[in-house]
Amino acid sequence: xxxxxxxxxxxxLAALPLSGCAHKVSYGxxxxxxxxSTEFGSSDLQQIAESMVDSLVSFPPMAEVTGQRRPxxxxxxxxxxxxxxxxTESVTDSIxxxxxxxxxxxxxxRTTDSAAIDEIKTQQESGxxxxxxxxxxxxxxxxxxxxxxxxxxxxxKAGSTTDVYYKFTMNLKxxxxxxxxxxxxxxIRKTFTKSMFGG
Amino acid sequence: MYGxxxxxxxxxxxxxxxxxxxxxxxxxxTAGIEATGKNDWDQDGARILVKNVVINNSGLxxxxxxxxxxxxxxxxxxxAQVTLRSKxxxxxxxxxAFNWFDAQGMAVGxxxxxxxxxxxxxxxxxxxxxxxxxxxxxxxxxxxxxxxx
Numbered sequence: 001x002x003x004x005x006x007x008x009x010x011x012x013l014a015a016l017p018l019s020g021c022a023h024k025v026s027y028g029x030x031x032x033x034x035x036x037s038t039e040f041g042s043s044d045l046q047q048i049a050e051s052m053v054d055s056l057v058s059f060p061p062m063a064e065v066t067g068q069r070r071p072x073x074x075x076x077x078x079x080x081x082x083x084x085x086x087x088t089e090s091v092t093d094s095i096x097x098x099x100x101x102x103x104x105x106x107x108x109x110r111t112t113d114s115a116a117i118d119e120i121k122t123q124q125e126s127g128x129x130x131x132x133x134x135x136x137x138x139x140x141x142x143x144x145x146x147x148x149x150x151x152x153x154x155x156x157k158a159g160s161t162t163d164v165y166y167k168f169t170m171n172l173k174x175x176x177x178x179x180x181x182x183x184x185x186x187x188i189r190k191t192f193t194k195s196m197f198g199g
Numbered sequence: 200m201y202g203x204x205x206x207x208x209x210x211x212x213x214x215x216x217x218x219x220x221x222x223x224x225x226x227x228x229t230a231g232i233e234a235t236g237k238n239d240w241d242q243d244g245a246r247i248l249v250k251n252v253v254i255n256n257s258g259l260x261x262x263x264x265x266x267x268x269x270x271x272x273x274x275x276x277x278x279a280q281v282t283l284r285s286k287x288x289x290x291x292x293x294x295x296a297f298n299w300f301d302a303q304g305m306a307v308g309x310x311x312x313x314x315x316x317x318x319x320x321x322x323x324x325x326x327x328x329x330x331x332x333x334x335x336x337x338x339x340x341x342x343x344x345x346x347x348x
Binding site for chain 1: 274275276296311312316334347
């Protein structure tokens, strides 16, 4: 009969690691590559951004150009041809940030132009700003290149398996000549198989 | 009334303990392999790469072999290439991430270490390439770990 307390102790000890609170909030790794679904996720965004930046920075003709000067680039909206609502600006923001951080490229940002116009107007017209330091209209630098991108997906479903193929294509267009100076694509495949048990 | 003999109880307890340990072990380890390549110069002034591989996960090292580390410069940006060979007959799913350091050993690039999925098919040799985030990088460290389930 001595075995009962021992058994209970063992049972409790054994159950301890299995137990836990029902609700739990914790910080995760922002760079984690564990997919939760076939939907476009944070890791996909990071993979696309890194792949595009790595390719553009190490492309020999561009390395030659950026070795002499820091060209000015503008970013076009991504053509999102996927079935999902994706914040594609977030993708191009990541790409632009990484490119700026390389010190090889300079960017103009048309999305903040209205605020810039308001500020320049204030500097010119309000009488508050010293004329010697006030910024004039028509002094900004025009972009030499434009980054354009297409984002598409192919979704296939067979039985309990869903297969999604993403393709992100990016081009660097020379605005003066219209020539695509660089282009690359990143492909991502995600497969989801519904489990027979507990699915 | 307990109906359980001393030995049956022990056996049950051992079984439960094993099950609980298995439940904990299911997450998989995040320790892996680190391959470091550092740019240096020999006595004649030629650029050499000082290589070092640290294995923190012998299970993974049983599946994946780091064959070679290379580096090249693209303009003033450092590029790295690590060749891996699978010793397994089956497909191995891993994740990798690069960290970059300048000549003084200070980390360069953003704070987030971005992990990327990587698939190596049975007995296949495959290359992982990385490009430094800016021209200061002189050293790279490639982390390889098992893909999380």
